[in-house]
Amino acid sequence: MQPLLLLLVFLLPPEAGTENIIGGHEAKPHSHPYTVFVQFLLENKKKRCGGVLVLEDFVLTAAHC
Incomplete structure (x- = not known):
């Protein structure tokens, strides 16, 4: 399970969101x-x-997730 979760982390493009940091x-x-x-x-909308x-x-996320 852990390798799958780590793989998901690296599927984001490197530029994703960097303009806001x-x-x-x-x-x-x-x-x-x-x-x-x-x-x-969720309801045909992609949530991230x-x-x-x-x-x-076991993964801990924020409440909005």
């Missing part, structure tokens, strides 16, 4: 292995949000 820096690949990207369909691995098979 001020004062940040680009992370090196695989430097944050606990970060995940969640994408799903981030999360963090709490356990090998």
Whole structure:
């Protein structure tokens, strides 16, 4: 399960959302292995949000996700 979640993180294009980040820096690949990207369909609309691995098979996301 964990490799699938990590794969989802890297499916985003590198430029996705970078124009909105001020004062940040680009992370090196695989430097944050606990970060995940969640994408799903809800009422025929694609929803996306981030999360963090709490356990090998448990992802914590924000309430809006």
